[in-house]
Amino acid sequence: MADIGARLADIVGLTEVVDDHGHDESLTVPAQRPAHVVRPETAEQVAAILEAATEHATPVTARGSGTGLSGAAVPRADGIVVSFEKMNRVLEIDTENHVAVVQPGVTLQELEERTAAAGLVYPVYPGELSASLGGSVATNAGGMRAVKYGVTRHHVLGVQAALPTGELIRTGGRFVKSSTGYDLTQLIVGSEGTLALVTEAILKLQPRVAHQATVLAPFADLAAVVAAVPRVVASGIGPLILEYIDGMTMGAITHTADLQLGIPDAVRETAQAYLVVMLENRSADRLDEDVAETGEMLAGLGAVDAYVLPGGSARRLIEARERAFYTAKAAGADDVIDTVLPRAALPDFMAAVTGIAQAHGTFVIGCGHAGDGNVHLAVFQKDAEQRSAVLGELFAAAIALGGAISGEHGIGRAKRSHFLASEDPTKVELMRRVKQAFDPAGVLNPGVLF
Amino acid sequence: MADIGARLADIVGLTEVVDDHGHDESLTVPAQRPAHVVRPETAEQVAAILEAATEHATPVTARGSGTGLSGAAVPRADGIVVSFEKMNRVLEIDTENHVAVVQPGVTLQELEERTAAAGLVYPVYPGELSASLGGSVATNAGGMRAVKYGVTRHHVLGVQAALPTGELIRTGGRFVKSSTGYDLTQLIVGSEGTLALVTEAILKLQPRVAHQATVLAPFADLAAVVAAVPRVVASGIGPLILEYIDGMTMGAITHTADLQLGIPDAVRETAQAYLVVMLENRSADRLDEDVAETGEMLAGLGAVDAYVLPGGSARRLIEARERAFYTAKAAGADDVIDTVLPRAALPDFMAAVTGIAQAHGTFVIGCGHAGDGNVHLAVFQKDAEQRSAVLGELFAAAIALGGAISGEHGIGRAKRSHFLASEDPTKVELMRRVKQAFDPAGVLNPGVLF
Ligand SMILES: Cc1cc2nc3c(=O)[nH]c(=O)nc-3n(C[C@H](O)[C@H](O)[C@H](O)COP(=O)(O)OP(=O)(O)OC[C@H]3O[C@@H](n4cnc5c(N)ncnc54)[C@H](O)[C@@H]3O)c2cc1C
Ligand SMILES: Cc1cc2nc3c(=O)[nH]c(=O)nc-3n(C[C@H](O)[C@H](O)[C@H](O)COP(=O)(O)OP(=O)(O)OC[C@H]3O[C@@H](n4cnc5c(N)ncnc54)[C@H](O)[C@@H]3O)c2cc1C
Secondary structure (H helix, E strand, O other), X not given: OOOHHHHHHHHOOOEOOOHHHHOOOOOOOOOOOOOEEEOOOOHHHHHHHHHHHHHHOOOEEEEOOOXXXXXXXXXXXXXXXXXXXXXXXXXXXXXXXXEEEEOOOOEHHHHHHHHHHOOEEOOOOOOOOOOEHHHHHHHOOOOOOHHHHOOHHHHEEEEEEEOOOOOEEEEEOOOOOOOOOOOHHHHHOOOOOOOOEEEEXXXXXXXXXXXXXXXXXXXXXXXXXXXXXXXXXXOOOOOOEEEEEEHHHHHHHHHHHOOOOOOOHHXXXXXXXXXXXXXXXXXXXXXXXXXXXXXXXXXXXXXXXXXXXXXXXXXXXXXXXXXXXXXXXXXXXXXXXXXXXXXXXXXXXXXXXXXXXXXXXXXXXXXXXXXXOEEEEEEEOOOHXXXXXXXXXXXXXXXXXXXXXXXXXXXXXXXXHHHHHHOOHHHHHHHHHHHHHHOOOOOXXXXXXX | OOOHHHHHHHHOOOEOOOHHHXXXXXXXXXXXXXXXXXXXXXHHHHXXXXXXXXXXXXXXXXXXXXXXXXXOOOOOOOOXXXXXXXXXXXXXXXXXXXXXEEOOOOXXXXXXXXXXXXXXXXXXXXOOOOOEHHHHHHHOOOOOOHHHHXXXXXXXXXXXXXXXXOOEEEEEOOOOOOOOOXXXXXXXXXXXXXXXXXXXXXXXXEEOOOEEEEEEEEEOOHHHHHHHHHHHHHOOOOOOEEEEEEHHHHHHHHHHHOOOOOOOHHHHXXXXXXEEEEEEEOOHHXXXXXXXXXXXXXXXXXXXXXXXXXXXXXXXXXXXXXXXXXXXXXXXXXXXXXXXXXXXXXXXXXXXXXXXXXXXXXXXXXXXXXXXXXXEEEEEOOOHHHHHHHHHHHHHHHHHOOXXXXXXXXXXXXXXXHHHHHOOHHHHHHHHHHHHHHOOOOOEOOOOOO
16 A cells, blocks of 8 residues: 555645644644645545545544634644645625535635625624635634624535545535435534535525614623623614623724724723624615614613714724734733623623632633624633633533533634533534544544544 | 333333324325334433333334424334423523523424513424424424524524433533534434434524515416516515415415405416515514515516505415415325425426426426425325326426425435435435434434435
């Protein structure tokens, strides 16, 4: 049997291994260069690579854009990285069916441009638009607009995927529902490259809504902000974005972006937290009404004030919020987590966070997709053992309140030990058996999830 | 080892087996009384029943309300029926998180009443509200409002389920997204009682929208109706219901319901098909505007006219449409199918249907969730062999156009042979291995799907 390097060279040619192939944006998972890197151009090549890897029992890690936050794209030293950078074509924007068919290496940015030109939108906007669709599917990426449109899972109608055993399958299609056998699409979404490699995705698009407006509301304290969230959701006003940003984070991101929001100093100094509500409507008049209604509602919910941001400022604030991760990183954050909770449990969770942080002399700040109950926390604690204890307690608090470890970033390598420690062993065993059904040789992303 | 009957008697007591336990609403699957019927009251009893069944290698079929249309609730002669009629409590309407927690035997009707009282709605309305939530989850039921809100899959946030091996697991939770391991919830949804038995479900609710209006538009021909559908979707008006009804079916259902819609005879005689558009809005004024806009749009798309139905007529028309299955059955329909297609492929599919029907001397009429590309066809053909040939050709035509066999009724026993004949064998094998991961002894609903 030829060695795996020779097999790969035969199938697609080998690419020089560089540092970039060894890491993603996780703050804690050590970089690791792989033994081989390949850049397939066709689904058939991906299938052949996997078949060879299974025969040689060699680990395989898929790589999109490497923007993931959980180390799920960090390969094994003896393994292969399958980089999708050459499978980067938008195959079709199907305006009749409101569907995009894309190769996995297409970035969200490119899809945004291509859909905009057709008056449509792929409404999932995780903070980093250089991310690939393959990576988005594999992590079930979310982002700020999930409160209105849902996450990646809700927009993947089907995939073509290469199985570790070397076959290509197609799941789902250009239709919005099906009860025709098990939903393999939904099983592959969010599986972090451990079940199959996505070689094509069929994505649901929406009509692009013409008018948007953003309301920023400072609150005296964090508890009041998070208590307001279920009320805004219940109003039926249907916000596109419903984010909370704590005072520290707001200070840092506006400072980094050199952004003046026109909030009087007196208000800024007392505001411990902010709510950002973006609305959209296909009619400008209705949007104006909704903005007025939202302002009144927020006042009634205890907001100090409510500012309608001019278009430019609004865009820059959202961009600054999207870059909150980089701001936290630059400020020396040691880890970033994204626990998800029942929306109404946010006040109790935030109280628990304060307690845990204080008990461990750790600084924890954040912001989050409050409308989804999804809290993004930056943890400042240099000591790895202390930090792991803090994370363990934060996750335990979230789970005790009915939540889960990750809302959208995934488990990857970074949170595997916490996942295995907190999850019901019966479920973990069941997941392992499902993994085995797809990947009998265990070559896909070993060390991720399990 | 005690015999299985004695084991079951010990766990929960046996119930008299009656004819009703042997069938659902499928028109083609022969009724079959099971050997045993049990009516558990707790999740633990369900788990114990499954453990015993696995030990005795005895088939188990779950039964909700028996309204399914694919024979998936028809048991085996040597098997056990687990009827959920005693697990019928709404455990909680959580108004803070917009979540309902229900036992599987709760009917859609009861959930409708309980959520209405709280100003919320579980927006999935398959035509038969006596159906249970357990059955809805297992078939991934859809219905008329899926065009706006999606199907059951999109509203199940988590379940408690009993595994065939006797353990209870909980998946998901009262949160709207998660990237924490494989999505077992979505795998169980639509699995037709072949992977696990659902003992509790966490359902996502929405604010109940105050105002509704219905527009009925006759068209000269079917092709024009289905061609109009993608246009209405693209308009962004966001209909709650977007149904087509062919002329024959409209005649039959309005006759059965003794329903006058105030359409002039001259129009009725030439109309070959109708589009029903229901709109909803939280503001009465906006609704009026949307209705006017819809009327204009439909005129532009070739509607002969557009009638805004008074509330009472609208409700009765929707009810009559929901009962279309019973009307077809009373008229002697021999089978009912629900293929799903890319929305824009509807005209080609309808043309293929006409050709296939004519070639086989078979009468095929229908209506459907056009907004979802989901076509419900009643097939009148007494000869079983001919009928199977017709179905085979209809499914093949749908698949060739990028569709699938069933949009919401499931495969069950009724369409298993067509499913196995048309589906990629690699995918079927993968599904079998997933089934094996859940159900190593193969006791859950053997003969359904595979
Ligand atoms: C500044 C910043 C902001 C962010 N904001 C958000 C946010 O708001 N919401 C959110 O959800 N995420 C956010 N993220 C993280 C987000 O998960 C990633 O941006 C994205 O989902 C990963 O895409 P990628 O192409 O970079 O994947 P990678 O990092 O390359 O890979 C991620 C995972 O996907 C797998 N994978 C990649 N391609 C394939 C394929 N074709 N088939 C199978 N598996 C594959 C990899 O093996 C790995 O397990 C943010 C990241 C950054 C840096
Ligand atoms: C007049 C009429 C109109 C209809 N209209 C629609 C429509 O518009 N859209 C649509 O989608 N469907 C429609 N249906 C069919 C629909 O699938 C069923 O009404 C419903 O989903 C099944 O619920 P049930 O409780 O009757 O399930 P059953 O028929 O009892 O069972 C259905 C399946 O679910 C399984 N099951 C039941 N309970 C459980 C459980 N707790 N755990 C695991 N598996 C379980 C059974 O084993 C079986 O496989 C219609 C049916 C009728 C008669």
